[in-house]
Amino acid sequence: MHKIYRPLFWIAYASILLFVLLITVSSRVPSRIFWFAPEFGWILPFALLLAIGGCILLIVRKKYVLLVPYAVLTLVNYSVPKQLIAFHSVQEQTDEESIKILSFNSSFFHSRTDFSKEYEDPRHNMKAVKLLHWLKKQSADIICLQEFYHDEKSALYNSIGKIGREGLYEHSFVTNPRIQNGRLRGMIIFSKFPIVNEGELFLEENRYNGAMYVDVLKGADTLRVVNVHLQSSELYTVRRRQQGMNFFKNIAYKVKQTALKRQEQVEKILDFAQSVPYESVIVGDFNESPYSYLYRILDKEYENAFVNAGKGFGLTYNSNLLWLRIDNQFYSEGLEAIGFRKCKEIDFSDHFPIEGVYKLNPK
Numbered sequence: 001m002h003k004i005y006r007p008l009f010w011i012a013y014a015s016i017l018l019f020v021l022l023i024t025v026s027s028r029v030p031s032r033i034f035w036f037a038p039e040f041g042w043i044l045p046f047a048l049l050l051a052i053g054g055c056i057l058l059i060v061r062k063k064y065v066l067l068v069p070y071a072v073l074t075l076v077n078y079s080v081p082k083q084l085i086a087f088h089s090v091q092e093q094t095d096e097e098s099i100k101i102l103s104f105n106s107s108f109f110h111s112r113t114d115f116s117k118e119y120e121d122p123r124h125n126m127k128a129v130k131l132l133h134w135l136k137k138q139s140a141d142i143i144c145l146q147e148f149y150h151d152e153k154s155a156l157y158n159s160i161g162k163i164g165r166e167g168l169y170e171h172s173f174v175t176n177p178r179i180q181n182g183r184l185r186g187m188i189i190f191s192k193f194p195i196v197n198e199g200e201l202f203l204e205e206n207r208y209n210g211a212m213y214v215d216v217l218k219g220a221d222t223l224r225v226v227n228v229h230l231q232s233s234e235l236y237t238v239r240r241r242q243q244g245m246n247f248f249k250n251i252a253y254k255v256k257q258t259a260l261k262r263q264e265q266v267e268k269i270l271d272f273a274q275s276v277p278y279e280s281v282i283v284g285d286f287n288e289s290p291y292s293y294l295y296r297i298l299d300k301e302y303e304n305a306f307v308n309a310g311k312g313f314g315l316t317y318n319s320n321l322l323w324l325r326i327d328n329q330f331y332s333e334g335l336e337a338i339g340f341r342k343c344k345e346i347d348f349s350d351h352f353p354i355e356g357v358y359k360l361n362p363k
Helices: 002-026 037-041 044-060 064-076 080-084 126-137 159-164 235-240 245-273 293-301 305-309
Strands: 085-087 098-105 142-151 170-175 183-191 195-203 210-218 221-229 279-285 311-313 327-331 335-342 354-360
Touching: 002 037, 002 044, 002 064, 037 245, 037 293, 044 064, 044 080, 080 085, 085 305, 098 221, 098 279, 098 327, 126 159, 142 159, 142 170, 142 221, 142 279, 159 170, 159 183, 170 195, 170 210, 183 195, 183 210, 183 221, 195 245, 210 245, 221 245, 235 245, 245 279, 245 293, 279 354, 293 327, 305 327, 305 335, 305 354, 311 335, 327 335, 327 354
Parallel strands: 098 142, 221 279
Antiparallel strands: 085 311, 098 354, 142 183, 170 183, 195 210, 210 221, 279 327, 335 354
8 A cells, every 4th residue: 555655645746746836937927938827827826725735734744855845835925815815994085185996897888789679778788777877876086997888879878978977077088989880889087187198008909908098187296097908818709710629729829819919018008107207007907817927017016906905805807606806906106005995786797896095195
């Protein structure tokens, strides 16, 4: 029995060690070097649990020399838990000095009846009715929406009119319609503060992945707000193509192109956001795990509102199967996050809205 146990132990020891090492290294490697690295980032918490379990087992077995590589990998990944769960108390906006920013991937308000007779029927578009009603009631100073849908001629989908509330908010809208029918998709920022500058960083061909910005004036201070929706994988498009081995080749090609595109997008966003002398906030749907290389370079340059002011699990993708935190609010060091919450009441959309409260710290 001992002869069987010994090789099995070494196989298990080496396999788990190599697995955890691969995942750890992948989370720190740019997509240009290893394009599949971002996908490994999703399972880093699981790899950390394996490393911790290995440490406990080796301590119990008193195999202290073999413990060393497992202990090193556990320590290297010390930051994983704080990206998963936070323990701060939730604070609301309490004075005129604070700035409340809401970010939400609104999934085009689930407008699935564009060219049918049910288009204007609220009974067939209840998600849109609920989402727009909820957004209309929000008190945020700045609202950043990804996958935004607007139809000025529609009583139901006149989203800018409903959220803007007759001039309460200024807005900047980035769109690139393929058909001039008045039905627009894109990204938008609403602001109670005066918008003194605005523009588009990039908008991809699909018309919803992109980045835009506004510079707003709060008192004597200028704040740059960047609204982001990084490249979506769009794996659903592969289903329409040839099956067999070509199917898997197309999946791999799509994953590779998505990873490379996201790295290019993040580099553009960082260069732009840091090109001004005033403070900046980068919010939106990043489509990246908080353990990936791209998240790490953002986290190196900016603070994360959930990590510093959130409470509970920061999972922003509304799914029972996929526990993902892909929506974020990053902010520069001249700001302080004094509150952050996930708006769990919106449980009928693909994403949960997130809301951060900030104060400007005088230099």
